Amino acid sequence: MMMTSLRRSIRPEQIRELILVLVIIALVLFFGTQVEGYYSSRTFTRISTSIAILSVVAVGETLVFLTRNYDLSVGSIVGFTAFFIGTQLSFYKDIPPLVAVLMAVGTGALMGSFNGVLVAYGRVPAIIVTLGTMAIYRAMLVEYPGNKIVQMSALPAWAQEFSRVNVFQVGEFELRLIVGIALAVVIVFQLVLTYLPFGRRLYAIGSNPEAARIAGFPYQRIVFTAFVLSGALAGLAGFMFMGRFGNLTVVAALGMELQAVAAVVVGGTSTMGGVGSAFGTLLGASMIGLLDQSLLRWRLISEFWRDALLGLLILLAVASDRVIVERLRTLWARSELQLRPSIAPVPHKESVHGS
Amino acid sequence: MVHSTISLPQRFLNWLRSWEGLLLGLFLVVLTINSALVPAYLSVSNQVNLFILFIEKSIIALMMTFIIINGEIDLSVASLMGLSAGTMARLFELGAPSGLAVAAALCLGLICGAFNGFWVTVVGLPSLVVTLAGLIAYRGLVWVLVEDRSITTLPAWLCELGQKPLIGPFPLALLLFFGFAIIGYIILQYSGFGRLVYVIGINRDVARYSGVNVRRVKMILFIASGFIASLAGLLYAARLGAMRSSTAEGFELDIITMVLLGGVSIFGGSGSLRGVFLSILIILNLRNGMGLAYLSANVQTGVIGLLLILSVLVPNLVSSLRARMVRHRELTRALEMAESS
Numbered sequence: 001m002m003m004t005s006l007r008r009s010i011r012p013e014q015i016r017e018l019i020l021v022l023v024i025i026a027l028v029l030f031f032g033t034q035v036e037g038y039y040s041s042r043t044f045t046r047i048s049t050s051i052a053i054l055s056v057v058a059v060g061e062t063l064v065f066l067t068r069n070y071d072l073s074v075g076s077i078v079g080f081t082a083f084f085i086g087t088q089l090s091f092y093k094d095i096p097p098l099v100a101v102l103m104a105v106g107t108g109a110l111m112g113s114f115n116g117v118l119v120a121y122g123r124v125p126a127i128i129v130t131l132g133t134m135a136i137y138r139a140m141l142v143e144y145p146g147n148k149i150v151q152m153s154a155l156p157a158w159a160q161e162f163s164r165v166n167v168f169q170v171g172e173f174e175l176r177l178i179v180g181i182a183l184a185v186v187i188v189f190q191l192v193l194t195y196l197p198f199g200r201r202l203y204a205i206g207s208n209p210e211a212a213r214i215a216g217f218p219y220q221r222i223v224f225t226a227f228v229l230s231g232a233l234a235g236l237a238g239f240m241f242m243g244r245f246g247n248l249t250v251v252a253a254l255g256m257e258l259q260a261v262a263a264v265v266v267g268g269t270s271t272m273g274g275v276g277s278a279f280g281t282l283l284g285a286s287m288i289g290l291l292d293q294s295l296l297r298w299r300l301i302s303e304f305w306r307d308a309l310l311g312l313l314i315l316l317a318v319a320s321d322r323v324i325v326e327r328l329r330t331l332w333a334r335s336e337l338q339l340r341p342s343i344a345p346v347p348h349k350e351s352v353h354g355s
Numbered sequence: 356m357v358h359s360t361i362s363l364p365q366r367f368l369n370w371l372r373s374w375e376g377l378l379l380g381l382f383l384v385v386l387t388i389n390s391a392l393v394p395a396y397l398s399v400s401n402q403v404n405l406f407i408l409f410i411e412k413s414i415i416a417l418m419m420t421f422i423i424i425n426g427e428i429d430l431s432v433a434s435l436m437g438l439s440a441g442t443m444a445r446l447f448e449l450g451a452p453s454g455l456a457v458a459a460a461l462c463l464g465l466i467c468g469a470f471n472g473f474w475v476t477v478v479g480l481p482s483l484v485v486t487l488a489g490l491i492a493y494r495g496l497v498w499v500l501v502e503d504r505s506i507t508t509l510p511a512w513l514c515e516l517g518q519k520p521l522i523g524p525f526p527l528a529l530l531l532f533f534g535f536a537i538i539g540y541i542i543l544q545y546s547g548f549g550r551l552v553y554v555i556g557i558n559r560d561v562a563r564y565s566g567v568n569v570r571r572v573k574m575i576l577f578i579a580s581g582f583i584a585s586l587a588g589l590l591y592a593a594r595l596g597a598m599r600s601s602t603a604e605g606f607e608l609d610i611i612t613m614v615l616l617g618g619v620s621i622f623g624g625s626g627s628l629r630g631v632f633l634s635i636l637i638i639l640n641l642r643n644g645m646g647l648a649y650l651s652a653n654v655q656t657g658v659i660g661l662l663l664i665l666s667v668l669v670p671n672l673v674s675s676l677r678a679r680m681v682r683h684r685e686l687t688r689a690l691e692m693a694e695s696s
Contacts, residue, residue, distance in 0.1 A: 070483070123675075124667045125621045127428075127483065131608055132660035139657025250653075258491055271484050304498040311492020318480050318488075 012328035013275065016268045016321070020283045024290060031294040038297070041172040048175075049163070051289035052182035053078075053240050055282050057256060058263035059189050060112075060233030062281045063226045065264050066193075066202040068209060068273025069126035071227065073115060074234040075256035076137035081107045081238025082245075082252050083141050086150030089242075093156040100159075104239035105232045111137060112231015116224035134257065142250045152246030162243035178240050182282075185233065190278040202226060206273025262310060263288050266317040268325075288313070374618040374670070378633040385637055389644040403524050405643045407594070410528040411436065411587040412606055413635045416613040417532075417539050418583040420631045422576055423614050424543075426556040426623025427482040429580045431471060431489030433606035434497070436588030439464050440598040441497040443513075443589055444506040453510030461585055467493060468581015475577060476570040482577075490607070498600045505599040509592060517593025528590045535583075540628045552576070556623030608656065612663040613638055621667070638662075 032038045057074050064071040081104045088103065089095060095103075111133070118129045142148075152160060167180035193199035201222050205212040213219045241253055267284025269276025288310065295306050361369070370376055390396040406413070415432050422429050439460040446456035467489070474485040521527045543549040551572050555562045563569050592598040617634035619626025638659065645655045 118664060118668060122668045123671050124664060128615060128621055128667050129664055131611065132664040135608055135656045135660030139653045139660075142651065142653040258487065261487060262491070265484060271481050302499065302502070304502055305495065306498075307495025308492050308499060309495070311488040311490075311495055314488040314491065315474060315480075315485065318484050319474065319478050322478060322480060 012325050012332055013268060013277070013280070015328065016325050017277075017280050017283060020266075020268070020280070020287065024283065024287055027287070027290055027294070031290075031298065034300065035294065035297045038294075041174060043293075043297075045174055045176060047289055047293045048179045049244055050293055051286050052176070052179045053237050053244065054256070054259055054263055054289055055182050055285035056185050056237040056240065057234050057260045058267070058281045058285045059185055059278050060230035060237075061257075061260045061264045062267070062269050062276055062278060063189070063193075063202060064126070064230045065269045065271065066206045066273055066276055067223050067226050068206045069119060069223065069226070070130060070261070071112075071115065071126065071230045072130040072257045072261075073111070073133040073137055074230060074237075074260055075253050075258070076134045076141065077108050077111050077231055077234035078238040078241055078253040078256050079251075080111070080137050080141045080144075081235045082242040083144060083150060083248055083250070085239055086155065086242045086246075086248050087144065087146050089156055089159055090150060090154035095156075097158055097162075101236070101239055104235045104242075106235065108235015108238060109228050109232035112228045112234070113224070115231065116227030119227060120220040120224040138254075141252075148250055150242070150246075150248040155246060159243060160246065163246070178244060181236070181240065185236070186278050186282045193278055198222070198225070203274050206270075206275075208274075259288060259310075262314045265314055268317075268321065270321070271318065284317075375627075375630045375633060378617070378630060378637060382633055382637045382640070385640045385644060389640055389647070392644075393647055399524055403529065405639055406529055406532075407526065409609070409635075409639050409642070410532055411591040411594075411603070412609050412613065413639075414528070414532050414535060414587050414590070415580075415584055415606075416610050416631060416635060417535050417628065418580050419610055419614045420617070420619055420626065420628055421539070421543065421552055422482075422580055423611075423619050423621065424556045424623055424626050425552050425573065425576055426559060427475065427573065427576070428486060428611070428621075429471065429482065429489075429577065429584075430486040430607050430611075431467070431493055432580065432584040432587075432610060433603045434490045434493035435464060435467055435581060435584035436591055436603035436606065437497040437598075437600070438467065438493045438500075439585030439588035440592035440602050441500040441506075441600070444509055444592060444598050445500045447510055448506055448508055453513065456510065457513065457589060460589055461582065464581045464583075464585025464588075465578055466581070467585075468578040469574070471581065472574040472577030476573045494600075494604070497602075501598070501600045503600065505597055507597040509596060509598075513589070513593045514596045517590055518596065528594065531586075531590075536628065536632060543628055548572070548575075553624060556625075558624075605656075608663075609638070609659060612659050612666075615663060616666040618666075 035043075037043070057078060061071055061074060084107055085100055085104045089100060115126075115129050115133055118124045119126045122129075163176070163178060165177040167175045167177055169175070193202065201212070201217055204215075204217060205219060205222055209219065238253070242248065245252075263285040264276070264281050265271065265284070266287055267276070267280035267282070269280060269284075291309065291313070292306060295301070295309070296303050386397070395401060415436075419429060419432070442463050443456045443460040446459055447453055451459075471482070471485055471489050474480050475482045516527045519526060521530060543552065551562070551567055554565075554567060555569050555572055559569060588603060591603055595602075613635050614626075614631055615621060616638070617626065617631030619631065641658070641662075642655050645658065650658075
């Protein structure tokens, strides 16, 4: 009986997230013994700001993944918006911060909507569209008029300060504004995915596109919106990227789409759509950011092992999903069927009044 | 092949109206423009040169055609090129005999291909994710091997094979490409294995229930893809006479574009090596033409990306337009009949 109530209150996805949290804690404890001065506020700031940018991109990627699509252009969008806003700010120093943010988000959304139109209305597979736009947006960045480089010193004062602004500070411990923005994005989209009709429709479309279409869901509009939001979040991340690094070249955020996809997949979002959450993605991004930054500081192995380990991590995450979580899910469903005959495939007459 | 009663000229006309006919037209347009702008563009030496610049990608594109027709994808090929070149260069640098270094690199290609195949066929993960992980991980291994240096001491005979013509004006890589193209065409169109590649691509489940060993076919394809990618990596390093950790980075976009522009469906089950061959010719000449017009490599890649999207978008638009026209015609006919009765 206790097992049953436990099973009712916890879903397999939550067990997975719990495991991920435990792995992250284990990693932190492990690197704490390996890296000198690991538990310092400086390390925390470094790691948390790098996780922040990745998780904003990855949350957008999650929305697209939920609809059973991919967005491989986000790295180029982050790079382009960072470069675009950086260039604008170094020429027009009196652009207010809020307008700059809106410009970044708008540019990203515009690029995302181009993807969305082609995927949802042009019926071109997302992988083709975004492989193509990945190259196109990068080409736009390279060909952007100007001197191909943004320098921190040319930016207005507030932009130079942006990466050092704190939301709050307790003693040594600081929570940067960048991290605060990322947390806000994760919370907002977690709520959207859980409670808003739009969020639920993303899941419905991803778990069975055909059924969702037949059920009369505005399939095209929802997929389009998912791509626009993914682009907009990549734009926001581009702004954060610009603020964090200041000095930008044309290779800004090159390959970030791979990290974003990795974060999404490690965070438990299914590549077949319909399963996943913004919170899981935050955990995935945390794990990747943590590994990334910690391996840099770990003396025992060369930093060049980073990507090899990252690739392996993705495979393990997806494989464990396949093997463990799906088995758990079947187990859950089966026990649920035994408990409530009313939802069994062949209903009994008396069960209408029962349960 | 469907042997119908349609006459030969009629069949040729039908072919011209198909996607491949369109490609042929596009190819001729690009060729005409380029040769009008540049004297001696069509000379054998220029055409060979132009081919050689993209020969490794073209070789992999032939293999990728099999994979995509089969309903899978292999994004890890470019990283594997780097890994095989890196393995060979590093082993040779450490004093291994050149033959052993080359053999080890090719074996590694087989192993990595089998590794991809294992996750796809045995564990049952989508190949997009598996090979995306491969893309990251194999490139990561190159960094581990070579770090941020560049290796310029490669076996002399290998460089000679890569850079000097072997028969007439043709170097080894070009001969391999034409050899693979012919063998690949025969296997894909006329052998039982080729049929299975299509059948599985059209409907994996139906193929399995009909007794086709789906896993075996897919495994063979991924292993072959790994091997071809590592061979291409060696050829690439031999041609350049050097390698770095970023060797061949991002090549997968060009390769996949070559295949998809050739009329191969990303969902599997349809397409042919003829179309891919034509699209390779188009991309080569287009890139060359853009290079002659002083467009940067990144812009060229952008144009290729646009071409990739258009290659799927245009047929989609045409078919939906055609469907609308048919519906319209049927509607007017129904209205006319209703009026006359």
